[in-house]
Amino acid sequence: MEGDFEELNARSVRNIINKGGTFLKSARSMEFKTIEGRKKAYEQLTKNNIDALVVIGGDGTFTGGVYFSQEFDLPIVGIPATIDNDISGTDFTLGYDTALNTVVDAIDKIRDTASSHNRLFFIEVMGRDAGDIALNSGIGAGAEEILIPEEEEGVERMLESLRKSKMSGKLSSIIVVAEGEKSGKNIFQLAEYVEEHLEGYDIRVSVLGHIQRGGRPSCFDRVLASKLGVGAVEALLDGDSKVMIGLSHQKVVRVPLTVAINGEAKYDKELRRVADITSV
Amino acid sequence: MEGDFEELNARSVRNIINKGGTFLKSARSMEFKTIEGRKKAYEQLTKNNIDALVVIGGDGTFTGGVYFSQEFDLPIVGIPATIDNDISGTDFTLGYDTALNTVVDAIDKIRDTASSHNRLFFIEVMGRDAGDIALNSGIGAGAEEILIPEEEEGVERMLESLRKSKMSGKLSSIIVVAEGEKSGKNIFQLAEYVEEHLEGYDIRVSVLGHIQRGGRPSCFDRVLASKLGVGAVEALLDGDSKVMIGLSHQKVVRVPLTVAINGEAKYDKELRRVADITSV
Amino acid sequence: MEGDFEELNARSVRNIINKGGTFLKSARSMEFKTIEGRKKAYEQLTKNNIDALVVIGGDGTFTGGVYFSQEFDLPIVGIPATIDNDISGTDFTLGYDTALNTVVDAIDKIRDTASSHNRLFFIEVMGRDAGDIALNSGIGAGAEEILIPEEEEGVERMLESLRKSKMSGKLSSIIVVAEGEKSGKNIFQLAEYVEEHLEGYDIRVSVLGHIQRGGRPSCFDRVLASKLGVGAVEALLDGDSKVMIGLSHQKVVRVPLTVAINGEAKYDKELRRVADITSV
Amino acid sequence: MEGDFEELNARSVRNIINKGGTFLKSARSMEFKTIEGRKKAYEQLTKNNIDALVVIGGDGTFTGGVYFSQEFDLPIVGIPATIDNDISGTDFTLGYDTALNTVVDAIDKIRDTASSHNRLFFIEVMGRDAGDIALNSGIGAGAEEILIPEEEEGVERMLESLRKSKMSGKLSSIIVVAEGEKSGKNIFQLAEYVEEHLEGYDIRVSVLGHIQRGGRPSCFDRVLASKLGVGAVEALLDGDSKVMIGLSHQKVVRVPLTVAINGEAKYDKELRRVADITSV
Known part of the structure; x- marks a missing residue:
């Protein structure tokens, strides 16, 4: 111009x-x-x-x-x-494919910590309107639950799923959350919400952010x-x-x-x- | 058993x-x-x-x-x-997709040397019967020529293409060769053949081999x-x-x-x- | 026990x-x-x-x-x-060396965005008491400024440095901030502070977080x-x-x-x- | 000039x-x-x-x-x-440090194949006069033996070591060989030599070559x-x-x-x- x-x-x-x-x-x-x-x-x-x-x-x-x-x-x-x-x-x-690999690589790293210390991680990935990154990287990284913009009922389902795993003795988990997720809570509020409703979890939050937009x-x-x-x-x-x-x-x-x-x-x-x- | x-x-x-x-x-x-x-x-x-x-x-x-x-x-x-x-x-x-990324990553590294010192590299990748790895990684790595099992006339075409680039002043290039390539020459013989037919090239050979079969x-x-x-x-x-x-x-x-x-x-x-x- | x-x-x-x-x-x-x-x-x-x-x-x-x-x-x-x-x-x-490479890799990715769109990025790295990660990764990633726990005067120096680069026409920059940095501001407050004092910057924040603790x-x-x-x-x-x-x-x-x-x-x-x- | x-x-x-x-x-x-x-x-x-x-x-x-x-x-x-x-x-x-990481990354990939299929791999790394790359990457990649230019007796020691591991039931191994190694054999001859002296190994050779000279x-x-x-x-x-x-x-x-x-x-x-x- x-x-x-x-x-x-x-x-x-x-x-x-x-x-x-x-x-x-x-x-x-x-x-x-x-x-x-x-x-x-x-x-x-x-x-x-x-x-x-x-x-x-x-x-x-x-x-x-x-x-x-x-x-x-x-x-x-x-x-x-x-x-x-x-x-x-x-x-x-x-x-998109490059971003998926970056996300999966990052979650692999975080999982090292999660499984070393029995932690529950909430990881925010990109996707305002589409859950493609969250869904694919969540499967690719072995996430326990995935919250995406296309679904409304994600939070309650996640809570249910965490309750079950806790009962089976599993205390380390990865929850992948698309930034456009529909609960009305941001990822820090989501973590607090789970903390209030489920005891015994050591919860951490990670926002992957701009590393998803670059790279080879x-x-x-x-x-x-x-x-x-x-x-x-x-x-x-x-x-x-x-x-x-x-x-x-x-x-x-x-x-x-x-x-x-x-x-x-x-x-x-x-x-x-x-x-x-x-x-x- | x-x-x-x-x-x-x-x-x-x-x-x-x-x-x-x-x-x-x-x-x-x-x-x-x-x-x-x-x-x-x-x-x-x-x-x-x-x-x-x-x-x-x-x-x-x-x-x-x-x-x-x-x-x-x-x-x-x-x-x-x-x-x-x-x-x-x-x-x-x-x-297959993992192998493609490994190959492209390896060729990126080799290209650092090629373009630093104006060299012509022959890089052998896997693919006995199918040129999929060679063709995709060759495009992905910006190769000058790609030799695949599905084609017979690869070597002469490559020679022609190298002649043209040399005349235009380009002396660094990557040639990707599938192991099942049809010239009857192995990759070292291919390199020698080009050396005999084209002057002025500093030619190197790299066989990627088994790194293509592993990795995250x-x-x-x-x-x-x-x-x-x-x-x-x-x-x-x-x-x-x-x-x-x-x-x-x-x-x-x-x-x-x-x-x-x-x-x-x-x-x-x-x-x-x-x-x-x-x-x- | x-x-x-x-x-x-x-x-x-x-x-x-x-x-x-x-x-x-x-x-x-x-x-x-x-x-x-x-x-x-x-x-x-x-x-x-x-x-x-x-x-x-x-x-x-x-x-x-x-x-x-x-x-x-x-x-x-x-x-x-x-x-x-x-x-x-x-x-x-x-x-420590692994974390340095993870940080530099992440900043390289962020820099792709920064230089593509002329942005100023604040990137928080680990280091509560020691600035080793910030200092080394900052040099390694070509950061414009580095804020570390061992120094008090970092923020004003950074402002001065940004002012100078802006006058010379440079609008994309990376500022690396150790989490134990001594300004009393968290990284989001730091970004706001700069936004208030310097016009014309498109500022973003990235907290690298737990990816620094894992990985090969x-x-x-x-x-x-x-x-x-x-x-x-x-x-x-x-x-x-x-x-x-x-x-x-x-x-x-x-x-x-x-x-x-x-x-x-x-x-x-x-x-x-x-x-x-x-x-x- | x-x-x-x-x-x-x-x-x-x-x-x-x-x-x-x-x-x-x-x-x-x-x-x-x-x-x-x-x-x-x-x-x-x-x-x-x-x-x-x-x-x-x-x-x-x-x-x-x-x-x-x-x-x-x-x-x-x-x-x-x-x-x-x-x-x-x-x-x-x-x-040097970059090359070490490239080598260790490559051997990690090869090891996936080695341990999947009980293979013995000979891997040639750079180092005409110095065994630094071989020694460090060999330790870093968990190699069974390392042959370097600074030592004469490497081959016999390696044979002895392989004999012992074979008796203990271990059939997958990595041998790292510096290109300047002193046996007078090239890496393909080394592999043949071991094949002649030790039965039961499925032996492969990989020459890492020029990927060691480039990369981020x-x-x-x-x-x-x-x-x-x-x-x-x-x-x-x-x-x-x-x-x-x-x-x-x-x-x-x-x-x-x-x-x-x-x-x-x-x-x-x-x-x-x-x-x-x-x-x-």
């Missing part, structure tokens, strides 16, 4: 495939939320002979892209990149990024616009950006069932 | 989810390849009141399972576990193992037998063991195309 | 060298803090023919050991194991544990008691437990000087 | 602290080994107003530095950087680099020359470059003793 352009070629990305974060330093823009701001952006793009736009991000990015593509005559394609995996029309978003990408994410990147350019070459490039059943697909934004959540109930069975 | 049984329950696997290898210590048995050996195994199973068998492995394991299930009246279910991902009827095998499992593999494990028990409860539990389009499926063994290879030509585009 | 003994031999520890935590499950005992509790412990030891005690831990563990060795006639040797590195008489404590030990810690373990047994064979086995100038040494507890802090001012120079 | 200079400032190294390899791309020069080559280098330096030289490397680098400093009037300071830790006058060289640096190496870097600049400011900056007893020291090159090896016999005790 400020006219700060830099031309990149194949060599420019030569050494970034193993790096986290984004060297583009793209960030939210309040100005872009206004029609004046978007007009300013469009003028910069035309002035610099940009004939198509690839936007990389999640819900907010795509919503901006939809507005922009309705107001101006510029082809626009989206690539889903958010660690929460909360975009419709694609099985996976960029960064997993092989899966690197290959996914390569597939989606090729897919985005080819969509533009085909004259497509207003679509997101996604992965569905291992194939690259093109999905209208409006579907990506408005689509139903893809809560995987089968995965919840697996979690319930394996956490026994 | 020696009657060395040990009863396991849910607690027995409590602390193995973050470990590589197998604590079952199962291994190949020459004796089991004979009808007498299999009969001995069957007798041990009945003597110990085992009423179903879950076999975990690849082609060899499943072939043994098919024989066994044809000869004796015991339900048998297979779980695909091989880092090569070379089993039909399932999108992924257990251990990735989150993907842990969740996959949980899904397939639940799927195997439920197949048996449903009265199913002679099936492999696989993952297809993110759903757990049951595939006849004979299909798993005899199926066509699932060489992903689209992935090869992506590799060719991104390695430019 | 409850007579729950288990005999271990060389084989018992065969597969724990690459694991975090302690499989001994040793923990604090309130009862042991009383003379009656210690008497009970002593009786259990003699009843089980234990003729010497090796205690592994930090200040609290060694203090208990000193009391015990003064009251009862049982040789006792200490091994320093605390991630804070806050024990006198040894250059390193067990777990580094090679340094594994070798250190082997040295100290051998040193402890040999001290007992030599008839020594009431000593801690430490590492000083790369040599295994025996230090009176009372010195280990009461010794002066070993705040490394030279390291602070290096931090100041390299963070410019 | 070609006049290809680039000015760097504090910002230039801002994002390299967590990277392996060298972005300087410095490499061996045959030309520099001649007096003409060194003269050419000196002329380039003076033409570009370079008033001091910091050379980073090992034996070869320092030898070149000594020649250069004797022939021309330019202050020169060395920083020891070699993963082999084979430089006199410093307790540690840059890259450990916290120890990052702090060491910061200390030595500051030390080098301050030595030059003090008017010192022809010295290596080392770390001795945790203090930064200045050692004549000639001592660094010609010094006695620092083979740590105490560490070998610890290895013998803990590998039982």
